[in-house]
Amino acid sequence: AFPASTVPQAPEDPLFGLMAAYKRDTSEKKVDLGIGAYRDDNAKPWVLPVVKKADDILRNDPNLNHEYLPIAGLPEFTSASQKLIFGSDSQAIKDGRVASIQAISGTGSLHLGALFLRKFYNPANPPSIYLSNPTWANHHQIFTNVSLQLAHYPYFSPQTRGLDFTGMLAAISAAPTGSIILLHACAHNPTGVDPTQAQWTQIADVMEQKGLFPFFDNAYQGFASGDLDRDAWAIRHFVARGFELLVAQSYAKNFGLYGERAGCFHYVAPATASAADASRVASQLAILQRSEISNPPAYGARIASTVLNNGALFAEWKENLTTMSGRLIGMRAELRGLLEKKGTPGTWNHVTDQIGMFSFTGLSEKQVGLLREKWHVYMTKNGRASVAGLNSRNVEYVAEAIDDVVR
Ligand code: PLP
Numbered sequence: 001a002f003p004a005s006t007v008p009q010a011p012e013d014p015l016f017g018l019m020a021a022y023k024r025d026t027s028e029k030k031v032d033l034g035i036g037a038y039r040d041d042n043a044k045p046w047v048l049p050v051v052k053k054a055d056d057i058l059r060n061d062p063n064l065n066h067e068y069l070p071i072a073g074l075p076e077f078t079s080a081s082q083k084l085i086f087g088s089d090s091q092a093i094k095d096g097r098v099a100s101i102q103a104i105s106g107t108g109s110l111h112l113g114a115l116f117l118r119k120f121y122n123p124a125n126p127p128s129i130y131l132s133n134p135t136w137a138n139h140h141q142i143f144t145n146v147s148l149q150l151a152h153y154p155y156f157s158p159q160t161r162g163l164d165f166t167g168m169l170a171a172i173s174a175a176p177t178g179s180i181i182l183l184h185a186c187a188h189n190p191t192g193v194d195p196t197q198a199q200w201t202q203i204a205d206v207m208e209q210k211g212l213f214p215f216f217d218n219a220y221q222g223f224a225s226g227d228l229d230r231d232a233w234a235i236r237h238f239v240a241r242g243f244e245l246l247v248a249q250s251y252a253k254n255f256g257l258y259g260e261r262a263g264c265f266h267y268v269a270p271a272t273a274s275a276a277d278a279s280r281v282a283s284q285l286a287i288l289q290r291s292e293i294s295n296p297p298a299y300g301a302r303i304a305s306t307v308l309n310n311g312a313l314f315a316e317w318k319e320n321l322t323t324m325s326g327r328l329i330g331m332r333a334e335l336r337g338l339l340e341k342k343g344t345p346g347t348w349n350h351v352t353d354q355i356g357m358f359s360f361t362g363l364s365e366k367q368v369g370l371l372r373e374k375w376h377v378y379m380t381k382n383g384r385a386s387v388a389g390l391n392s393r394n395v396e397y398v399a400e401a402i403d404d405v406v407r
Contacts, residue, residue: 091240
């Protein structure tokens, strides 16, 4: 018999523990700054109006059925996904150097990439993958699950609550040739801190000199700044320079399609390679996909594809993106303004300097605990606050709570 008695109890996922504690809290004042999903000004999940329209179009289509998608996914979805991330005039796409396969949102794309790397990138002596410190917690397990060695590069400076660019660059420069460097394309999770375009250029310089391999996690395109092209700048810069690289693309945040698991994994062959390289990679990705999930889920990809391939809907999507990013940027400004007005000890410019879903507040674990016990304000113990949990009715209360716990 299977010795289940030897299976150790796993620790509870800290985020789920936090969510459960929030649910149990009966205070009317409670505020959820843990959640990694967009909320509107009424603290409710938001179905993007353009997603509703696409949903109506699909539901009224008499030809819609529930057959399997092809192994590589919905072709019009993967081709639109390429254009979205690499740009519609991308030379790499024109050259046929991009191999793309629909995957289970961002997580599944990262996993497929991890599996692919482990199987084909020097399997006898695989390179390490360098993760930012800190990073999205799931990155650790996604790569260790396929037995890739982890290494880390400094990312966040607690002093400035901004990028530790010197530390980052030094660690990347010291990485052995061929190492994989995982980079957050924009809206870094958990810090909300991104390199500037000049800094990205320097990162690319070092990676080019050292022969390092970029793997971009692209979970927030358009959701960060509201501008799809701006949020894709780093990836397009690396591709234009001819790098061979990988991209894990998620539609969870920018379409609000969290539970539909729409995403796409891309391999880009170097500028010196030909379409044949991408096509061999695509053939292997299809085999991996087949054994992992057979074929990807259809509905979310159909929704995204309906919008991405229709000019009017695409324009409307951009407006929806501006609504989300604009609300978050506005909440940052309001929180910072309130803290500065109160003269709350410390500096608060990082609240507006950071971007995306999260703010790395710089609050200590003790302060986070106090926020929760005394004020019913919930965030992860590393001081990461989901800006999406702020709204016009609770931002003053949250500012008052933060002011109290830092004094
Ligand atoms: N990568 C980062 C940095 C994230 O923050 C997330 C979601 O929180 C993901 C990937 C994957 O999300 P999903 O699998 O829902 O697309």
